[in-house]
Amino acid sequence: xxxxENLTRKYGAFTAVDDIxxxxxxxxxxGFLGPNxxxxxxxxxxxxxxxxxxxxxTTIGGHKYHDIPNPGRHVGVLLDASAQHxxxxxxxxxxxxxxxxxxxxxxxxxMLELVSLSGAEGKRRVRNYSLxxxxxxxxxxxxxxxxxxxxxxxxxxxxxxxGIRWMRGLLKGYADRGGTVLLSSHLLNEVEQIADDxxxxxxxxxxxxxxxxxxxxxxxxxxxxxxxxxxxxxLVASGLHPAPVGDGYRVDAEALQxxxxxxxxxxxxxxxxxxxxxxEDMFLELTADTQREDFGxxxxx
Amino acid sequence: xxxxxxxxxHELPALDTSHTKHPPFLRLVSVELRKMMDTRAGLWLVISxxxxxxxxxxxxxIVGLTQDINIKYADFIAGTTxxxxxxxxxxxxxxxxxxxxxxxxxxxxTLEPHRWRIIAAKLACVVAIAIASVAVALVLGTVxxxxxxxxxxxxxxxxxxxxxxxxxxxxxxxxxxxxxxAALLLNTPGAIVVYFVYSFVLPTxxxxxAELVGWINDIQPWVDFGDAxxxxxxxxxxxxxxxxxxxxxxIWLVLxxxxxxxxxxxxxxx
Numbered sequence: 001x002x003x004x005e006n007l008t009r010k011y012g013a014f015t016a017v018d019d020i021x022x023x024x025x026x027x028x029x030x031g032f033l034g035p036n037x038x039x040x041x042x043x044x045x046x047x048x049x050x051x052x053x054x055x056x057x058t059t060i061g062g063h064k065y066h067d068i069p070n071p072g073r074h075v076g077v078l079l080d081a082s083a084q085h086x087x088x089x090x091x092x093x094x095x096x097x098x099x100x101x102x103x104x105x106x107x108x109x110x111m112l113e114l115v116s117l118s119g120a121e122g123k124r125r126v127r128n129y130s131l132x133x134x135x136x137x138x139x140x141x142x143x144x145x146x147x148x149x150x151x152x153x154x155x156x157x158x159x160x161x162x163g164i165r166w167m168r169g170l171l172k173g174y175a176d177r178g179g180t181v182l183l184s185s186h187l188l189n190e191v192e193q194i195a196d197d198x199x200x201x202x203x204x205x206x207x208x209x210x211x212x213x214x215x216x217x218x219x220x221x222x223x224x225x226x227x228x229x230x231x232x233x234x235l236v237a238s239g240l241h242p243a244p245v246g247d248g249y250r251v252d253a254e255a256l257q258x259x260x261x262x263x264x265x266x267x268x269x270x271x272x273x274x275x276x277x278x279x280e281d282m283f284l285e286l287t288a289d290t291q292r293e294d295f296g297x298x299x300x301x
Numbered sequence: 302x303x304x305x306x307x308x309x310x311h312e313l314p315a316l317d318t319s320h321t322k323h324p325p326f327l328r329l330v331s332v333e334l335r336k337m338m339d340t341r342a343g344l345w346l347v348i349s350x351x352x353x354x355x356x357x358x359x360x361x362x363i364v365g366l367t368q369d370i371n372i373k374y375a376d377f378i379a380g381t382t383x384x385x386x387x388x389x390x391x392x393x394x395x396x397x398x399x400x401x402x403x404x405x406x407x408x409x410x411t412l413e414p415h416r417w418r419i420i421a422a423k424l425a426c427v428v429a430i431a432i433a434s435v436a437v438a439l440v441l442g443t444v445x446x447x448x449x450x451x452x453x454x455x456x457x458x459x460x461x462x463x464x465x466x467x468x469x470x471x472x473x474x475x476x477x478x479x480x481x482x483a484a485l486l487l488n489t490p491g492a493i494v495v496y497f498v499y500s501f502v503l504p505t506x507x508x509x510x511a512e513l514v515g516w517i518n519d520i521q522p523w524v525d526f527g528d529a530x531x532x533x534x535x536x537x538x539x540x541x542x543x544x545x546x547x548x549x550x551x552i553w554l555v556l557x558x559x560x561x562x563x564x565x566x567x568x569x570x571x
Binding site: 045048049060063069070072083084086088097 | 313316
């Protein structure tokens with residue numbers, strides 16, 4: 001439903017987004033994962049026409065965003081939950097959106113109800129909202145026009161664990177009914193839990209994409225052995241590339257293959273299991289050379 | 302739904318947009334009008350305008366009656382230069398800059414990506430508010446003048462269509478000047494400061510310059526926007542006055558507005 005083709009966005013000499021292409025399919029939640037400053041927000045801003053592309057293009061359902069009449073009825077957008085007038089009430093923010101889109105005012109109450117901002121909270125000014133409440137209001141605003149596509153930038157930011165679970169359920173249900181969801185996050189386990197497809201971006205380039213299962217698979221097998229040198233030689237002879245991890249080794253192969261090679265060489269295995277850390281190791285690994293912070297200073301996900 | 306085949310071979314359904322239409326222009330105008338009034342800043346600016354107008358007229362009334370000065374209807378209307386004339390441009394400024402200051406432009410331009418429609422709706426709003434202010438001034442002026450007559454003064458109702466037109470054009474020029482500066486700077490305090498420089502500092506500089514330097518004296522009527530607007534108040538036009546108003550408007554209103562709009566329509570909205 002969302003299609004990004006060879007998108008590049010440059011700011012002077014700096015390339016924020018570097019020739020990326022991907023698609024987001026209906027009925028699925030696509031997680032856009034990457035460290036801060038990787039180009040996620042810029043890509044999403046190009047999608048909705050707030051930032052012009054330097055090269056390439058993005059389309060939604062075959063249309064450029066600019067060509068969609070009354071786009072709020074088709075594409076729900078939340079780019080920055082703080083980009084609301086602090087002096088308006090939550091209800092007023094939604095009322096303005098509903099009026100612009102030509103929706104009945106009952107829709108405002110429905111959405112406030114949906115994001116649990118009904119009653120007194122909806123009548124408070126946005127300046128008195130916590131970040132979590134602003135996110136809820138932003139999600140309500142994105143859903144206001146009953147769109148079939150959602151583009152959400154860091155929607156879980158500021159939500160408490162219960163709020164994140166709520167949002168997960170909401171977006172899963174939305175995708176199950178045929179909606180297309182693109183959501184970004186710099187937190188891996190958030191995306192791992194919610195996304196059907198993951199697109200990983202670092203320094204403006206896509207570094208990996210696939211389902212969480214596919215991406216997990218490639219993390220390989222962790223092993224420890226008594227005659228470890230002998231086993232390493234045998235693995236290398238089989239065309240594999242084992243690498244030291246912690247007090248053992250990791251290799252891109254299934255446990256069965258490693259076990260067979262060990263048996264054939266009479267090696268005593270003392271540990272053999274799928275390499276742990278899941279996507280997180282891969283996320284850190286894939287983005288290690290592309291992120292701004294030192295590897296060791298990465299905030300816990 | 303028809304399907305689009307992507308490079309990777311995935312079939313992506315097309316979005317059927319046939320059942321939605323662009324928001325009608327009048328709807329955008331009514332939403333923008335609402336946005337000008339639904340915050341404390343906007344609401345109080347409008348209330349202050351009306352209140353200040355009433356206060357200035359009351360002062361005129363009291364001074365006129367106690368000092369035995371004859372105050373005409375036209376004087377009460379002219380007095381709004383210090384209330385409506387002062388605050389209306391600020392309303393014009395806020396209508397645009399608040400979208401940037403509060404970053405709501407991101408939402409506004411996402412819901413209507415044809416930015417010129419939003420800008421046109423805002424322009425229509427500020428002009429409508431300027432016209433409405435004229436009506437309010439006329440009503441308050443009528444009350445003040447009637448009171449003046451009732452308390453012993455001689456009520457002079459002479460005003461006329463021409464002076465009404467001049468008064469209305471003055472207010473519209475004021476609000477548009479504010480709007481133009483807002484589009485140029487996209488920053489509330491900056492635009493307000495520059496507006497006050499426009500209104501109070503530049504005319505003084507022109508006057509001093511014209512006194513001291515011969516060539517400034519020669520060009521001053523063609524570059525001094527404040528001076529060029531004077532004939533509108535009394536609707537008395539000397540030779541070249543109309544041309545000077547047009548030329549100064551081009552320099553101080555149309556040029557910044559054009560540059561500002563070009564910027565707003567193209568700017569990356571952060």
